[in-house]
Amino acid sequence: MRVHYTETALAEIDEICSYIEKDNSVAAASVAAAIERTIAGIAKRPKLAPIVHDGKVHAKLVERFQYRVFYEIVGQELIIRNVRSTKRLRPWEREG
Numbered sequence: 001m002r003v004h005y006t007e008t009a010l011a012e013i014d015e016i017c018s019y020i021e022k023d024n025s026v027a028a029a030s031v032a033a034a035i036e037r038t039i040a041g042i043a044k045r046p047k048l049a050p051i052v053h054d055g056k057v058h059a060k061l062v063e064r065f066q067y068r069v070f071y072e073i074v075g076q077e078l079i080i081r082n083v084r085s086t087k088r089l090r091p092w093e094r095e096g
Contacts, residue, residue: 002076
């Protein structure tokens with residue numbers, strides 16, 4: 001399955017890793033690797049994670065970390081929509 005990242009997802013991954021790297025570059029690399037492994041696992045078994053929004057958006061936790069990957073399956077393409085902390089609201093919930 002081909003993986004496609006939205007600009008939002010890429011920005012969120014960069015933000016997560018940059019924030020962690022300020023204090024601990026080893027931890028940032030560990031989180032980045034965990035996100036990559038999680039997405040690789042999703043690509044192998046995309047329907048395993050539950051649907052959490054709008055009948056099409058799935059969510060999968062990132063290993064032992066407090067992050068969740070939100071994605072859609074469109075044909076043979078996996079679209080990574082968001083990667084967010086579990087402490088933040090979901091992308092479709094109002095912030096503020």
